[in-house]
Amino acid sequence: xxxxxxxxxxxxxxxxxxxxxxxxxxxxxxxxxxxxxxxxxxxxxxxxxxxxxxxxxxxxxxxxxxxxxxxxxxxxxxxxxxxxxxxxxxxxxxxxxxxxxxxxxxxxxxxxxxxxxxxxxxxxxxxxxxxxxxxxxxxxxxxxxxxxxxxxxxxxxxxxxxxxxxxxxxxxxxxxxxxxxxxxxxxxxxxxxxxxxxxxxxxxxxxxxxxxxxxxxxxxxxxxxxxxxxxxxxxxxxxxxxxxxxxxxxxxxxxxxxxxxxxxxxxxxxxxxxxxxxxxxxxxxxxxxxxxxxxxxxxxxxxxxxxxxxxxxxxxxxxxxxxxxxxxxxxxxxxxxxxxxxxxxxxxxxxxxxxxxxxxxxxxxxxxxxxxx
Numbered sequence: 001x002x003x004x005x006x007x008x009x010x011x012x013x014x015x016x017x018x019x020x021x022x023x024x025x026x027x028x029x030x031x032x033x034x035x036x037x038x039x040x041x042x043x044x045x046x047x048x049x050x051x052x053x054x055x056x057x058x059x060x061x062x063x064x065x066x067x068x069x070x071x072x073x074x075x076x077x078x079x080x081x082x083x084x085x086x087x088x089x090x091x092x093x094x095x096x097x098x099x100x101x102x103x104x105x106x107x108x109x110x111x112x113x114x115x116x117x118x119x120x121x122x123x124x125x126x127x128x129x130x131x132x133x134x135x136x137x138x139x140x141x142x143x144x145x146x147x148x149x150x151x152x153x154x155x156x157x158x159x160x161x162x163x164x165x166x167x168x169x170x171x172x173x174x175x176x177x178x179x180x181x182x183x184x185x186x187x188x189x190x191x192x193x194x195x196x197x198x199x200x201x202x203x204x205x206x207x208x209x210x211x212x213x214x215x216x217x218x219x220x221x222x223x224x225x226x227x228x229x230x231x232x233x234x235x236x237x238x239x240x241x242x243x244x245x246x247x248x249x250x251x252x253x254x255x256x257x258x259x260x261x262x263x264x265x266x267x268x269x270x271x272x273x274x275x276x277x278x279x280x281x282x283x284x285x286x287x288x289x290x291x292x293x294x295x296x297x298x299x300x301x302x303x304x305x306x307x308x309x310x311x312x313x314x315x316x317x318x319x320x321x322x323x324x325x326x327x328x329x330x331x332x333x334x335x336x337x338x339x340x341x342x343x344x345x346x347x348x349x350x351x352x353x354x355x356x357x358x359x360x361x362x363x364x365x366x367x368x369x370x371x372x373x
Contacts, residue, residue, distance in 0.1 A: 007220050008181070010112075012250060012258045018049065018219070025222045027052045027247060034058060040092055042248065047085065047314055050219070053244040056212040061096050067212040068201040069093040072103040072194070075124040076113065077261025078269040079131045081315055081348075082251030089216045089248075091136040098214070099207065100142040102132075103197040107147040111186040117148050125366055131270055133362035133369065134355055144369050147193055159205040164196040170234040171227070179223045195228035202240050210241040219247045251314060252307050256286035268311075271356070274349045281308065281345050288330070289337035300333040301340075308337075308344040316347040 005014035007021060022029060027050045030043070037043040060067040069090055090100050106120035129144060145151065150160040176183045176191065202210045215225060225245050232240040253259040253266030260266050265284050268277055288306030290296035303309040309330060317323045326343065329335035 009221055009223055010187075012218075012220050016250065018249070021219050022050050025219070025226070027219075027222070027245075030054070030246070034062070036061070036096070040088075041318060041320075042085065042088060042092075042314075044320070045313060046249075048089070048216070048246050048248045050247040051245060052225070053242060054214070054246060056241070056244050057214045060212050064097065065211075066207070066209075067098055067214065068101055068207060069098040069214045069216070070101040070103070070198055070201060071216060072105050072197060073124065073128045074105050075109055075120040075128060076115065077123075077127075078264075078267075078271060079127040080259060080261060080267035080269045081311070082259040082267060083128070083131070084135065084270075084315060085248050085251060086216060087132050087135045087137070089246075090132075093214065094138060094141065098141070099201070100137070101197075101201055102142070102144045103194075104128075104144065104146045105190075105194075107193055108190045110148075111190050117146075121146065125370075129366055129369060130359050130362045133365055134358035137369075139365070139368040142369060147197070153205075156205045159203050160196060160200050163200050163203065164192050166235060167192050167195050167199075167228075167231050170231050175227070175230070179227050191224060191227055194224050195231060198225070198228045198243055199232055199240055203238060210239055212241055213243050215243055215245045217245060217247060218250055220250075222247070249314075252286070252310050254280060254284035254286065254307055256305070256307060268348060270352065270359070272352065274352070277348050277352065278345050281341050281348075285341060285344075287337045287341075289340075293336070296336060297333045301330045301335075301337065303327045303330045306330065306337070306340065308340045311344055312347065316344065316351060 005016040006012065007016065030046070030049055030051050033043060042048045057067055059065070071086055071090060090098075090102070094100050104120065104124040106117050106124070109115040109120045110117060124146070151157040171192070173183075173188075176188050180187065180191070198213065198215055201207050201213055217225065222245070225243060229243055232242070251259045253263065254268075255266060257266070265280065268280060272280070286305070286307045288302035288304070288309065290299055290301065303326075309326065312326060313323060317326070326335065326340070330340055
């Protein structure tokens with residue numbers, strides 16, 4: 001029997017029933033989307049599978065109206081392929097006209113893990129921001145900031161931190177307990193600061209209007225969104241447009257569980273060299289193949305649980321026809337696990353060779369993204 005999953009903003013484990021979570025969290029499955037979305041494999045392949053109020057964003061794109069895509073990064077651990085799901089989304093939305101806001105959650109890292117602000121800054125720049133730039137993020141219409149130091153502009157900075165206090169005035173301890181279960185003062189403060197991150201783009205000091213804001217997240221982060229939406233409804237001045245959100249699948253770790261930056265053998269880092277990639281895939285990548293060659297040839301493998309296939313689907317095979325052939329051949333037993341892993345290793349290493357060169361160039365461009373505001 002599969003172990004029932006546990007999904008909270010701080011912990012994800014066990015078997016994840018996404019359909020159950022859609023109902024439990026009151027979000028909607030993504031169905032009909034404009035053609036421009038289906039050209040993106042994350043939408044086309046249902047990697048991004050659910051939403052709340054995405055129609056506001058679709059209308060803004062359709063009518064060439066301003067909108068914001070806001071996201072955050074936790075500056076801990078190495079940047080791995082699982083982080084690319086989010087990076088690919090803000091590159092996609094930036095091309096469609098979004099203003100991008102990226103919060104470095106250094107205050108949250110301090111509260112939750114005791115990590116110094118200096119260490120968070122170093123990790124954010126060396127591991128995350130340079131990789132974002134290498135993956136296609138542009139400095140135009142992009143604000144990257146630290147929770148501990150929102151802006152050099154005092155009016156902007158004061159407005160951002162003042163909003164956190166306003167949000168706290170309109171929330172209760174019981175509300176936090178209902179949303180999160182076990183709660184501590186540190187978690188409450190972090191949640192209020194995250195709500196300020198999500199909402200502050202609509203303040204007069206920033207975009208100057210209550211425009212649509214999209215927050216793309218893993219479904220484990222939805223409690224933060226629900227809290228921000230609920231509290232913002234009670235604030236009359238300034239008045240906020242309700243946040244829109246999309247939800248993407250968790251990237252499986254090499255062993256089949258959720259990918260975790262704290263477990264090096266659960267992920268492929270974008271800084272890994274070819275030999276490391278080969279070793280990790282061959283040794284740790286969970287296989288959907290059968291126990292023996294004879295059984296596999298006779299009964300076929302299960303691509304839906306095979307990590308190598310899932311990585312091809314989510315990141316490394318853009319051609320739908322080629323991906324379908326790999327799926328069919330593996331399921332029929334024609335394609336063996338070893339060969340499937342070889343296909344993935346080659347794809348990853350080809351990508352990383354190019355990406356690591358781009359990252360070197362990106363290191364020279366960081367100043368164009370930071371400390372602009």
